[in-house]
Amino acid sequence: MSAHEDTHAHDDHGHHHKETFVTKYIFSQDHKMIAKQYLITGTIMGVIGVLMSMMFRMQIAWPEEPNVLFEALLGKWAPDGVMDADIYLALVTIHGTIMVFFVLTAGLSGTFSNLLIPLQIGARDMASGFLNMISYWLFFLSSIIMVLSLFVEAGPAAAGWTIYPPLSALPMAQGGSGMGMTLWLVSMAIFIASSLMGSLNYVVTVINLRTKGMSMTRLPLTIWAFFITAVIGIISFPVLLSAALLLIMDRSFGTSFFLSDIFIQGEVLHYQGGSPVLFEHLFWFLGHPEVYIVILPAMGLVSEIMASNSRKPIFGYRAMIASILAIAFLSTIVWGHHMFISGMNPFLGSVFTFTTLLIAIPSAVKAFNWITTLWKGNLQMNPAMLFSIGFVSTFITGGLTGIILGDSALDINVHDTYFVVAHFHLVMGISALYGMFAGIYHWYPKMFGRMLNKNLGYIHFWITAICAYGVFFPMHFIGMAGLPRRYYTNTNFPLFDDLANVNVIITIFALVGGVVQIVYLYNFFSSIFFGKKATQNPWRSTTLEWTTPVEHIHGNWPGDIPHVYRWAYDYSKPGHDVDFVPQNIPLKEGEEELQH
Numbered sequence: 001m002s003a004h005e006d007t008h009a010h011d012d013h014g015h016h017h018k019e020t021f022v023t024k025y026i027f028s029q030d031h032k033m034i035a036k037q038y039l040i041t042g043t044i045m046g047v048i049g050v051l052m053s054m055m056f057r058m059q060i061a062w063p064e065e066p067n068v069l070f071e072a073l074l075g076k077w078a079p080d081g082v083m084d085a086d087i088y089l090a091l092v093t094i095h096g097t098i099m100v101f102f103v104l105t106a107g108l109s110g111t112f113s114n115l116l117i118p119l120q121i122g123a124r125d126m127a128s129g130f131l132n133m134i135s136y137w138l139f140f141l142s143s144i145i146m147v148l149s150l151f152v153e154a155g156p157a158a159a160g161w162t163i164y165p166p167l168s169a170l171p172m173a174q175g176g177s178g179m180g181m182t183l184w185l186v187s188m189a190i191f192i193a194s195s196l197m198g199s200l201n202y203v204v205t206v207i208n209l210r211t212k213g214m215s216m217t218r219l220p221l222t223i224w225a226f227f228i229t230a231v232i233g234i235i236s237f238p239v240l241l242s243a244a245l246l247l248i249m250d251r252s253f254g255t256s257f258f259l260s261d262i263f264i265q266g267e268v269l270h271y272q273g274g275s276p277v278l279f280e281h282l283f284w285f286l287g288h289p290e291v292y293i294v295i296l297p298a299m300g301l302v303s304e305i306m307a308s309n310s311r312k313p314i315f316g317y318r319a320m321i322a323s324i325l326a327i328a329f330l331s332t333i334v335w336g337h338h339m340f341i342s343g344m345n346p347f348l349g350s351v352f353t354f355t356t357l358l359i360a361i362p363s364a365v366k367a368f369n370w371i372t373t374l375w376k377g378n379l380q381m382n383p384a385m386l387f388s389i390g391f392v393s394t395f396i397t398g399g400l401t402g403i404i405l406g407d408s409a410l411d412i413n414v415h416d417t418y419f420v421v422a423h424f425h426l427v428m429g430i431s432a433l434y435g436m437f438a439g440i441y442h443w444y445p446k447m448f449g450r451m452l453n454k455n456l457g458y459i460h461f462w463i464t465a466i467c468a469y470g471v472f473f474p475m476h477f478i479g480m481a482g483l484p485r486r487y488y489t490n491t492n493f494p495l496f497d498d499l500a501n502v503n504v505i506i507t508i509f510a511l512v513g514g515v516v517q518i519v520y521l522y523n524f525f526s527s528i529f530f531g532k533k534a535t536q537n538p539w540r541s542t543t544l545e546w547t548t549p550v551e552h553i554h555g556n557w558p559g560d561i562p563h564v565y566r567w568a569y570d571y572s573k574p575g576h577d578v579d580f581v582p583q584n585i586p587l588k589e590g591e592e593e594l595q596h
Contacts (some may be wrong), residue, residue: 002239005182008076009434011386023241023413025583027133028133029125029129029130029132029133030125030552030554030577031114031115031117031118031126031129031132032037032114032115032119032552033487033552034114034132034133034136035110035111035112035114035115035142035183035447036111036447036448037112038107038110038111038136038138038139039105039107039110039111039440039447039585041102041106041139041140041143042102042103042106042107042110042111042116043107043521043524045102045104045106045143046098046099046101046107047521048098049094049095049098049099049102049103049149049431050100050514051514051515051543052091052094052095053377053510053514054084054260054510054511054514055069055070055073055074055304056083056088056092056488057089057090057506057507057510058070058507059083059420059488059489059505059509060488060489060490060505060507061506061508062502062504062507063488063490063491063573064082064489064491065082065491066080066081066082066317067083068081069080070082070083071113074087075265075388077164078323081257082590083488085157085488085489086155086158086174086175087158087175089158089159089176089486089487090156090158090176090180091156092160092161092487093156093158093160093161093163093176093184093488094146094149094150094156094157094161094333095157095161095180096160096161097146097157097161097184097188098146100161100290101188101191101193101222102139102142102143102146103379104294104428104429104433104436105195105290105293105294105433106139107436108294108297108298108301108432108435108436108439109195109198109199109202109229109230109233109293109297109382110136110139110198110224111310111436111439112226112297112439112443113202113223113226113229113230113297113302114126114132114198114544115199115443115446115447115569116222116223116226116443117202117205117206117223118205118209118556119446119545119556120219120220120222120223120538120543120544120545120565120568121205121206121210121211121214121219121223121544121550122210122211122214122544122561122562122564123208123210123211123556123561124207124353124555124556124557124561125555125556126201126202126205126208127201127204127205128201128204128239129206129491131197131200132198132201132293134193134197134514135194135197135198138190138191138193138194138197138490139191139194139195141190142187142188142191143187143191143330144186145183145186146184146187148177148183149180149183149184150186152179152180152183153178153179154175154178154179154370154410155175155176155180156172156176156180156183156409157176157177157181157183157184158175158176158177158180158186159176159177159178159181160486162280162283162287162589163181163184163247163283164276164280164283165247165250165258165276165279165563166258166259166262166276168181168247168251168339169247169250169251169258169259170251170256170259170262170264170269170274170278171251171530172264173264181251181546182248182251182279183243185247185248185251186242186315187245187263188244188428189241189245189460190239191243191442192237194535195233195237196233196234196237196238197230198230199230199231199233199234199237200230200234202227202497203230203234203251206219206223206226206227211544211561211562211563211564212561212563212564213565214564214583216430217318217573217595218564218566218567218568218583219319219568220304220543220568221298221299221303221304221314221317221320221568222297222300222301222303222304222431223454223553224320224321224324225296225299225300225301225303226297226300227323228296228324228327228328229292229293229296229297230518231328232289232292232296232328232331232332233289233293235289235332236285236286236289236290236293237286239282239284239285239286240282240285240286240287240577242282243279243282243283244473246258246279247279248284250271250274253441254270254412255274256271256272256273256274256507257274257278257279258275258278258279259271259274259276260272260273260274260275260276260278267481277339277342277343280339280342281335281339284336284338284339285332285335287335288332288334288337289329289331289332291336291424291427292327292328292331294428294432295395295427295428295431295432295435295592296324296328296548297435298370298391298431298432298434298435298438298439299366299435300324300384301374301388301435301436301438301439302391302392302438303320303366303370303372303373304374304442304541304543305388305438305439305442305460305567306385306386306388306389307373307381307384307571307581308442308539308540308541308542308570308571309377309380309381309384309385309388310373310374310377310378310379310380310571310572311377311378311380311538311571311572311579311580312373312376312377312378312572313373313569313571313572313573313594314369314373314569315369315370315372315373316365316369316372317569317595318565318595319365319369320365320366320369322362322365323362323363323365323366324362326359326361326362327357327362327363328358329348330355330358330359331359333353333355334355334359334406335352335410336348336349336351336352336358337352337353337356337405337406337411337489340352340408340411340412340415341411341412341415341416341491342583345410346397348424348576349408350408352408353406353407353408356402356406356407356553357403357406357407360399360402360403360406362496363395363399364417367395367396367399370388371392374389378579380539382438382454382456382457382498383438383441383452383457383460383461384438384439384441384442385456386457386458386461386462386465387434387435387437387438387441388434388435389436389463391434391435391438391463392432392433393563394426394427394430394434394468395424395427395431397428398422398423398426398428398431398472399427400423401422401426401427401476402421402423404419405419405420405423414479414480416484416485416486417478417479417480417484417485418475418476418479418483418485419475419476419479419480420479420485420486421472421485422472422473422475422476422477422478422479422586423476425471425472425475426468427470428575430468430472437460437461437464437520440524443533443545444524444536445538445550446534446546446548448496448527448528448531448534448552449533449534449550449552450528450530450531450533451527451531451533451534451538452523452524452527452531453523453527453531456519456520456522456523457523458594459516459519460516460519460520460523462474463513463516463519464516464517465514466509467509467510467512467513467516468558470505470506470509470513471506471509471510471513474502474505474506475506477502478502478503480591480594481496482495482496483496483498483499490503492526502545517542533550534550535550536548536549536550540578540579540580541580541582542569542570542571542581542582542583543568543582543583544562544564544583544584546582547562547582547584551556562583562584562595563584564583564584565583565584565586565587565593566581566583566585566587566593566594567583567593567594567595568583569594570583573594575591
């Protein structure tokens with residue numbers, strides 16, 4: 001951007017002080033406000049998702065026991081306080097959908113891509129503020145439709161978050177296959193449109209709007225992660241949209257893309273020629289990249305926070321970028337490992353095993369680089385740093401079990417057991433949540449101009465960390481013992497009687513972990529109004545977002561946009577009086593720019 005355009009953008013911002021409440025807080029085109037909208041909407045959806053998980057955990061721990069909470073919240077679905085089997089499946093389905101798409105995808109990409117991309121690359125705003133606003137409102141609309149589907153008379157979608165046919169393709173299959181399933185599909189179609197708009201905006205912004213001197217090799221790792229995440233989304237989300245559209249046609253227009261030789265109560269339906277395995281391919285072609293759409297932004301945030309709080313340059317900057325690119329490529333060719341028991345040809349299974357085990361290499365590069373960044377650093381153990389270290393811990397422990405699930409011969413034995421639940425919740429769910437919490441604790445001063453309460457942050461981290469392992473560590477063992485997932489009770493199987501006590505322990509940890517999030521919510525919302533006022537650069541970080549004023553202005557910088565002279569990780573550099581050198585400080589005479 002030229003100096004002339006800079007001045008023009010600055011002159012313009014005077015008009016924005018006369019904005020009304022509606023234009024400032026609702027139909028805002030300012031990326032910082034849209035980031036907050038994403039975060040608060042994602043937080044509300046997260047509360048709903050966690051409440052659901054607490055309810056079905058209580059059902060698994062104490063099956064067939066009357067529960068006042070069930071009667072109050074579920075009404076006709078819990079006669080005399082005993083949960084109905086259909087609503088159990090619906091809760092599992094909507095919990096998975098909300099957490100994967102509406103909390104983790106929106107909470108990480110929607111919030112932090114919007115907040116940080118313009119600020120860290122030195123841009124006034126996103127490439128298209130209007131498109132950005134539309135993408136948020138589509139996300140909001142899809143959230144509303146997903147929540148409304150809970151109130152449909154026949155019940156919400158209940159085919160699992162993967163919505164496999166025939167349960168999802170036949171409206172008469174079960175209660176949740178009717179209107180609830182239709183609303184699920186409509187909600188997801190709108191969500192995908194929102195994601196694609198956002199992703200295109202992020203990619204164009206990073207490519208075209210970097211400030212002078214901000215070469216690709218000077219970008220913070222956060223921006224690399226958001227950029228590649230957006231590219232993966234553009235490639236893979238349309239495939240899920242096509243699957244959803246074909247499913248709608250099967251449901252409403254008599255086609256049979258995913259249906260063949262179906263019998264209901266002895267009656268032969270007229271469908272023939274389709275295959276539910278085709279749907280699995282289409283779903284998982286998005287579904288596996290989706291894991292990385294969720295985890296890559298968290299990796300970027302954690303890299304940034306660790307370097308800042310270790311007071312050290314990130315270890316292996318270029319290797320980190322290479323591993324992000326390798327993960328992006330490999331994530332699109334491993335989807336078949338979700339389908340080893342679908343009747344897949346064993347040779348094809350061996351190909352997917354190879355590519356799946358290959359993706360462990362760039363993941364390990366990142367893990368080793370984080371650990372090496374911490375090594376001998378001057379560690380600042382604030383809540384953001386603790387959640388970042390927690391992220392590395394759960395990413396490694398969850399990732400190790402992925403080696404078992406990625407091997408077709410081993411996967412067959414534990415497929416569809418709690419072993420799988422434990423694996424993906426640790427490596428994707430908990431890790432991504434830790435990354436999101438780390439990002440919130442670190443960039444909260446940038447979002448709201450206030451500091452979060454550090455002591456409440458410590459309570460939040462330690463209880464959450466203990467409970468997360470308390471829930472998912474024992475699940476590996478009940479999974480290896482053969483306990484299937486998605487069963488609303490195991491009382492009919494004497495084989496599993498010995499595991500009942502383990503399920504009770506898991507549920508107690510889940511309830512405590514869920515309740516402690518109230519501490520975080522209190523801290524988050526009260527600090528907006530009563531938190532200690534933030535200084536411009538509270539963490540003494542080097543990236544450009546900390547050069548903007550604490551008070552938000554439309555256009556980010558009051559004068560010219562700063563130019564960039566160095567990479568993003570000049571911490572504890574010899575020859576400088578302070579242990580951080582911001583990117584906009586010119587190199588001294590004879591000083592060499594670091595390139596790791």
